[in-house]
Amino acid sequence: MKTLKTGSTIGIVGGGQLGRMGAMAAAKLGFRVHIFTDTMPSPAGEVAAACTVGSYDDATLLEAFARDCDVITFEFENISAAGLRKLEENCVVYPASSILEISQDRISEKRTLTELELPVAPWIALHSAADLAALKEFGFPCIVKTARLGYDGKGQYRLNKESDFEALLSKADTLSYPLVAEKFVDFQREISVMVVRQNSENYRVFDPSENRHKDGILRISLAPAPISPDLAQQAQNLAIKLAEKLNLVGIMGVEMFHDHKGQLIINEIAPRPHNSGHWTMDACAVDQFEMHIRAVAGLPLPSSRRHSDAVMHNLIGPEDMSLLPFLLKEDDGCLHLYGKKEVKPGRKMGHINRLFPKGGLPGELVLSEFLPNL
Ligand code: ADP
Ligand code: MG
Known part of the structure; x- marks a missing residue:
């Protein structure tokens, strides 16, 4: 695949926080970023060199956007098949639309996983x-x-x-x-794996994290997931196998259940950076966003090794944002805010990665004291 030169333009479809963090990672590598979003202002648009605002179905705008880019990727999966075709006609798009189409529809997602003989409920x-x-x-x-x-x-x-x-x-x-x-899977825990791939020889996989949800929204991720090395390896192997079968270029999050029999069951896939991979931003030298940009830009993929343990807390709605004065004072707390103007209940406003020495993740009691509303 082509290696993009410094100063080339990376297009990102979607204007949310994943696009924002992806844009910052791209800028760090010397690229120019062009965002396509239907909302103004947007978390991603505010940190990019260029931003097109319009409908994800607007063929003319999509074509002009694609012509300005050297490669296009996504932070948002739900662009129409026609929209995707417009982009692919005018630019290289990673991951391929075929992967996006699978992840857009839970039926085709389950069918694909079943056909590949991967474990699904x-x-x-x-x-x-x-x-x-x-x-x-x-x-x-x-x-x-x-x-x-x-x-x-x-x-x-x-x-x-x-x-x-x-x-x-x-x-x-x-x-x-x-x-x-x-x-319904009666699970012990939920875990996820971020896998990034360029081709069969060049891929990386981060350590699995454990993810805890409340009211359907991710609240915290623990990295590493407290599972045996054997199970962690199994989870990583599942993600790698899936990435290989899909011929993925870019990053993908694979959500899994760890059930009471000790088995792993794949819940869903997201061919983009993922909330449960945010811990990599501060616990790895090269995080999920940079790995993704490197993969789609044809740059080398360095180690995905974790140098610290981390607890990632999502900051959601007004409750968590009221803690900001305290969070700002924390030692070893790496704060990431998305710049969203309006604070709404249930809205992801930012996250904090709390770092610990390797092997030093806090126990349940301490965890429950971190944020009062976990
Ligand atoms: P979303 O696209 O909203 O993330 P998910 O399929 O991941 O949808 O479901 C959200 C959450 O609901 C999961 O993280 C898990 O906690 C719970 N859940 C979903 N499917 C199942 C299932 N089959 N068994 C048990 N819990 C589930
Ligand atoms: Mg999910």
Whole structure:
């Protein structure tokens, strides 16, 4: 693949915090960044050399954007297939649209994982209200999710028993189809792995982190995940195998459940930097954003070694932002704010990476004292 020269332009589709941190990583490597976003102002647009603001379906704008870029990548996955084609006609796009299309739709995501014989929870597709009846035979507990556009637990319905199913049936007409139903996994913990790949010879994988959610939103990641070296290796191998099969260029987050039988089950994939990889920004010499930019720019991928342990806390909504004066005074607390003007409940405003010497992650009691509302 082509190696981009210093001063080349990297296009990033999406204006959120992932784009912002990606843009800063690209700038650090001497690149110019052009953001495409539908919102103004945007966290990414404010740190980039150029920013196009318009609809992700605007063919003319997408074409002009693509012509200004030497390579295009994403921080946001939900651009239309037509929009993607416009970009690919006019520029090199990594990761390829075929990977993006898989991750945009939970049904194609599950189908791909199943075809590749990777471990996934049993699942069925529900294409219309008439298909809901199949849930009864599928069984409970299960989770019903909208196939497209869900994030942070939005568009999900947990069915523990038949009465929950009846309740869902009663609002069948209001649901957005297609849906996917998957068996509820009684997990010990959730983990994720960030894998970055250029080709079969050049790839890197970061240590797995453990991720804890509240109300469907990631609250903290612990790096490393407190799992055996064997299991960590298994998780990394799954991510590498998937990246290889998809012929990934760039970075991808692979979310997994570690169940009570000790098995790993893949939950979902995100072919972009991921919230659960933010700990790498301060605990590794080259973080997930820089690795991603290096991968798509054809630069070498140095070690993904972790030099410190870290606890990443997301700063969410007004509650966590009220702690800012204290967070600013912390030793070994690496603060990252996204510059969002409006503070809303549930909105990710920033994160803090708390660093510890290797092997020195705090125990549960100390963890619970960090942020009052965990
Ligand atoms: P999102 O795109 O919103 O991140 P996920 O599929 O990752 O969607 O679901 C959000 C969270 O809901 C997961 O991190 C996990 O905590 C929980 N969850 C999702 N699917 C399952 C499942 N099959 N079994 C148990 N918990 C689940
Ligand atoms: Mg998820």
